[in-house]
Amino acid sequence: MTTTDWPLWEVFVRSRRGLSHTHAGSLHAPDAELALRNARDLYTRRGEGVSLWVVPSAAITASSPDEKDPFFEPAADKPYRHPTFYEIPEGVQHL
Amino acid sequence: MATAAAQQTARTQLGTGRDGTVGTVGTTDADDALARAFDAAVAADERIEPRDWMPDAYRATLVRQIAQHAHSEIIGMQPEANWITRAPSLRRKAILMAKVQDEAGHGLYLYSAAETLGTGRDELLDKLHSGRQKYSSIFNYPTLTWADVGAIGWLVDGAAITNQVPLCRCSYGPYARAMVRICKEESFHQRQGYELLLALSKGTPEQHAMAQDAVDRWWWPSLMMFGPPDDESSHSAQSMAWKIKRHSNDELRQRFVDICVPQAESLGLTLPDPDLRWNEERGHHDFGAIDWTEFREVLKGNGPCNEQRITQRKRAHDEGAWVREAAAAHAAKHTTGAPQA
Amino acid sequence: MTAPSTDTPAVSAALALGDDALVLSHRLGEWMGHAPVLEEEVALANIALDLLGQARVLLSMAGDEDELAYLREERAFRNLQLVEQPNGDFAHTIARQLYFSTYQHLLYARLAAGDGPFAPLAAKAVKETAYHRDHAEQWTVRLGDGTEESRTRMNRACAALWRFTGEMFQPVEGVDVDGAALEAEWLASVADVLRRATLDLPEGPRSGAWTAGAGRQGLHTESFGRMLAEMQHLHRSHPGASW
Numbered sequence: 229m230t231t232t233d234w235p236l237w238e239v240f241v242r243s244r245r246g247l248s249h250t251h252a253g254s255l256h257a258p259d260a261e262l263a264l265r266n267a268r269d270l271y272t273r274r275g276e277g278v279s280l281w282v283v284p285s286a287a288i289t290a291s292s293p294d295e296k297d298p299f300f301e302p303a304a305d306k307p308y309r310h311p312t313f314y315e316i317p318e319g320v321q322h323l
Numbered sequence: 324m325a326t327a328a329a330q331q332t333a334r335t336q337l338g339t340g341r342d343g344t345v346g347t348v349g350t351t352d353a354d355d356a357l358a359r360a361f362d363a364a365v366a367a368d369e370r371i372e373p374r375d376w377m378p379d380a381y382r383a384t385l386v387r388q389i390a391q392h393a394h395s396e397i398i399g400m401q402p403e404a405n406w407i408t409r410a411p412s413l414r415r416k417a418i419l420m421a422k423v424q425d426e427a428g429h430g431l432y433l434y435s436a437a438e439t440l441g442t443g444r445d446e447l448l449d450k451l452h453s454g455r456q457k458y459s460s461i462f463n464y465p466t467l468t469w470a471d472v473g474a475i476g477w478l479v480d481g482a483a484i485t486n487q488v489p490l491c492r493c494s495y496g497p498y499a500r501a502m503v504r505i506c507k508e509e510s511f512h513q514r515q516g517y518e519l520l521l522a523l524s525k526g527t528p529e530q531h532a533m534a535q536d537a538v539d540r541w542w543w544p545s546l547m548m549f550g551p552p553d554d555e556s557s558h559s560a561q562s563m564a565w566k567i568k569r570h571s572n573d574e575l576r577q578r579f580v581d582i583c584v585p586q587a588e589s590l591g592l593t594l595p596d597p598d599l600r601w602n603e604e605r606g607h608h609d610f611g612a613i614d615w616t617e618f619r620e621v622l623k624g625n626g627p628c629n630e631q632r633i634t635q636r637k638r639a640h641d642e643g644a645w646v647r648e649a650a651a652a653h654a655a656k657h658t659t660g661a662p663q664a
Numbered sequence: 665m666t667a668p669s670t671d672t673p674a675v676s677a678a679l680a681l682g683d684d685a686l687v688l689s690h691r692l693g694e695w696m697g698h699a700p701v702l703e704e705e706v707a708l709a710n711i712a713l714d715l716l717g718q719a720r721v722l723l724s725m726a727g728d729e730d731e732l733a734y735l736r737e738e739r740a741f742r743n744l745q746l747v748e749q750p751n752g753d754f755a756h757t758i759a760r761q762l763y764f765s766t767y768q769h770l771l772y773a774r775l776a777a778g779d780g781p782f783a784p785l786a787a788k789a790v791k792e793t794a795y796h797r798d799h800a801e802q803w804t805v806r807l808g809d810g811t812e813e814s815r816t817r818m819n820r821a822c823a824a825l826w827r828f829t830g831e832m833f834q835p836v837e838g839v840d841v842d843g844a845a846l847e848a849e850w851l852a853s854v855a856d857v858l859r860r861a862t863l864d865l866p867e868g869p870r871s872g873a874w875t876a877g878a879g880r881q882g883l884h885t886e887s888f889g890r891m892l893a894e895m896q897h898l899h900r901s902h903p904g905a906s907w
Contacts, residue, residue: 233445234651234701236438253501254435255703256444258650259657261802266703269710270428274508293375397702404697408690411899412730412907413723416693417716423696424709431702469898519907527905635697643700645817646754649810656809 235284237263239271242279249281257282365566370496373439381565384558385495386440387456388567390447393433394458398451398632400426402466403475411469418515419472425512429505436497452637460618461548463626470523470530470537476516478538478545478583484509485579486549489569498567517586524591531591538587539595546610547618549576580608674781675726676742677838680880681782682722683743686733687888688764689715690895691751700754707799711761714792721785734899738882738889745879746828748888752821755807755814759821761800766853767832767846769793774841782839801857808861815862822858823866830871831879 234256240249252271257263263282271277291299307313316323357376364371371377400423407423410416434444450456461479466472487509490502523534550556550572562568570578580599587594598611620626671679692712699705723729746764751757772793775786807818833847855865878884899907 233443234647236435253432253504254438255431256701257703258647258806259654262650262703262806265799265802266707269706270431270703273424273428273706273710290374293372400697400705407693407696408894409898411734411902411905413686413716413720413733415907417713417720420693420696420709420713420716424706424713427696427702427705427709431706434702522907526907527902529902530905639698639700642698643704643754645811645813646700646704646807649814650806652814653806653810 234258235286237267237282238285238288239263239267240281240283241267241271241277243276244278249279252276254285365494368492368494368566370499371494372496380561381567382440384562384565384567385498386437386442388562389433389437389440389498390442390450390456391458393430393437393447394451394456395462396426396430396433398458398462398636400430401632401635402462402464402628403472405466406469406472409469415519422476422512422515425508429508432501432504433498436495436501439497448640452633452640454624454633457622458632459548460621460626461544462632463621463629464540464544465627467540468533468537470520470533471541473516473519473523473534474537474541476512476514477520477586478516478541479548480509480512480516481583482545482548482579484513485575485582489575492566492569494566517590520590520592534590535592538592542595543613543617546576546580546613547615549573549579551615551618577607580610584608673838675838677782677836678722678725679732680742680836680839682719682726682732683741684747684764684768685715685722686719687741687743687891688747688760689713689719690891691747691749691760692757694751695757704754708757711796711799714789714796718785718789718792725781730899734896738884738892740882741884741888741892742880742882743884744828744831745885745888746825746831748879748884748891749825749828750887752824753817754803755817755821756824758800758803758807759818759825761796762804762822762854762857763825763829764832765793765796765800766850766857767829769797770846770849770853771839771841774846775839778840780840804857804863805861808858808863818861819864822863823868826866826868826870827872830869834880836880 235258236254237257237260238254239252241252242249252267255263255266255270257266260282264280267280267282272280358378361371361375361377361381364375371381403419403426404423407416407419410419434447437447438444447456451458461482466475484506487502487506491499491506493499493502520534520538523530525531550559553559553571553573556572559568559571563571583594584599584601596611598609600609601607602609621629624630689712692708692715695708695712696705699708719733720729723732726732744764746760749756749760769790772786772790775782776790777783804818807814809815832850833843835843858865
């Protein structure tokens with residue numbers, strides 16, 4: 229390896245038990261172990277987390293903004309997936 | 324850059340001037356549609372995200388601004404780190420170390436925001452080291468006494484916060500998110516500076532004089548942090564249109580002066596401006612003329628510490644090269660979990 | 665001001681452990697703005713802040729933290745000579761961290777398990793020092809098994825600081841641990857890390873008349889006086905002032 233440009237990692241922090249990991253930002257590290265430690269020092273120094281993930285940025289496959297319409301628009305016209313779609317007679321409970 | 328700017332101007336005009344049905348050449352049509360989508364998103368106060376189409380000039384402006392901001396954080400470590408080893412109490416020493424550490428952290432958040440625009444941190448650092456990108460001129464002034472640590476916290480961080488709070492609503496998502504995090508963390512920076520100065524001001528006569536001297540030296544440079552007056556600011560209009568910037572330089576400067584005057588009174592210190600007085604009619608404080616010649620000189624590289632700051636930064640980077648190489652070489656030998664750069 | 669003359673064993677011990685933490689924190693603080701990579705600025709500062717926190721608790725057990733830090737003469741400091749050694753290059757700093765944080769972690773684990781006056785502090789510090797030890801080990805392995813240059817530098821640093829390591833296992837009044845057992849565990853751990861890092865285990869003596877073994881009695885090395893002069897200057901220039 230001739231370059232010293234350490235690869236980029238995405239950092240995900242679980243802020244407390246019961247919540248999922250949330251993207252916090254990115255950092256550079258030569259390998260996974262140091263990436264995790266750098267993430268701890270950089271993103272949790274005020275007690276922001278109880279668990280960390282680091283993922284090589286290059287390993288993430290993202291949907292493209294160009295595909296936004298085919299990906300996400302078809303979901304917009306299916307109101308029957310939502311409970312508010314259904315009319316229930318007044319007085320019926322626990323439903 | 325000129326072509327990119329021209330292109331943007333053209334796109335903006337097209338975006339507002341066409342109804343979308345004109346044009347038969349596919350690429351032009353597609354470009355128009357993208358430009359319109361971008362303009363509409365900005366107009367609707369939506370955020371632009373890394374993979375969205377954006378005008379080249381918007382991207383270039385952001386890279387320049389975020390990089391300069393990141394550089395300011397890491398160069399800004401130096402004047403304060405200058406006092407870590409001499410901090411006069413263990414409590415103050417812990418506070419100062421935590422603050423300088425935050426600045427390194429903020430530099431990292433910002434470099435990572437800049438990297439989402441496709442420019443690597445190494446390249447940005449290289450531009451800093453070779454003088455092709457700038458950092459805030461304020462850090463080219465020296466910290467001569469312990470009170471300067473307080474003046475930096477109160478005035479320099481105060482000015483920075485005034486500038487930065489609106490950036491939390493900047494149109495570029497990663498920059499806005501980095502700024503939210505930074506502003507939240509920086510709230511202690513200004514308070515610790517104020518508390519430090521207050522302790523000095525209420526202390527011995529020597530300590531009081533030290534505090535006044537520091538405020539005398541940092542006041543005017545702090546006002547310059549808001550940049551040139553609006554009528555001379557070259558990037559302002561476009562940045563405001565793109566919602567990268569939300570308020571003009573003079574507006575923010577006035578806001579800062581109005582905030583500082585009563586704070587100085589509570590400190591028992593004076594601000595070094597004989598023309599500073601409340602203007603009932605304007606509902607603001609009037610203040611004296613800023614020495615823009617000094618501003619331009621420091622910007623050009625002729626400030627008291629320009630040379631020293633860059634030299635130290637370069638030395639740390641160069642002397643650290645073998646460490647970065649060693650870790651990269653180790654990762655290459657033990658490939659588990661190590662992606663290629 | 666010299667060391668409190670009516671030292672109880674607990675006070676002597678608080679000074680010894682507190683001075684170790686104070687002095688090493690100061691040395692690590694000197695790195696700020698000079699670290700080899702930005703991520704390490706943050707990491708080294710974290711360690712320095714942990715140590716400074718420990719120092720403040722320990723010195724407060726012995727007296728007023730600021731009087732003790734800022735108004736004692738060099739001979740009244742009880743820290744190990746190891747922690748006062750100048751930062752040198754990053755390899756020297758990492759070697760110093762490896763030697764000291766391994767010792768400190770093993771020591772605090774023992775103190776945390778006991779019921780002496782340091783147990784409450786040790787219960788917190790043992791977690792901090794576990795992280796410091798891990799940081800030092802991670803970097804020792806990367807610098808040792810990195811490039812030719814980094815291995816050379818790391819071998820040189822480990823050898824240079826080796827002679828200051830014997831002092832850590834001398835008995836300290838008020839610190840109730842088995843020094844011989846601590847030393848054996850320390851040696852095994854450090855030897856294992858150096859082996860994983862493809863580094864040489866230094867062979868020279870681990871103490872000597874003028875090299876190590878005297879810091880706990882107040883005898884220090886040349887650079888320490890200069891470090892204290894810098895650290896104490898401002899505080900001493902304003903007698904009685906509050907900050």
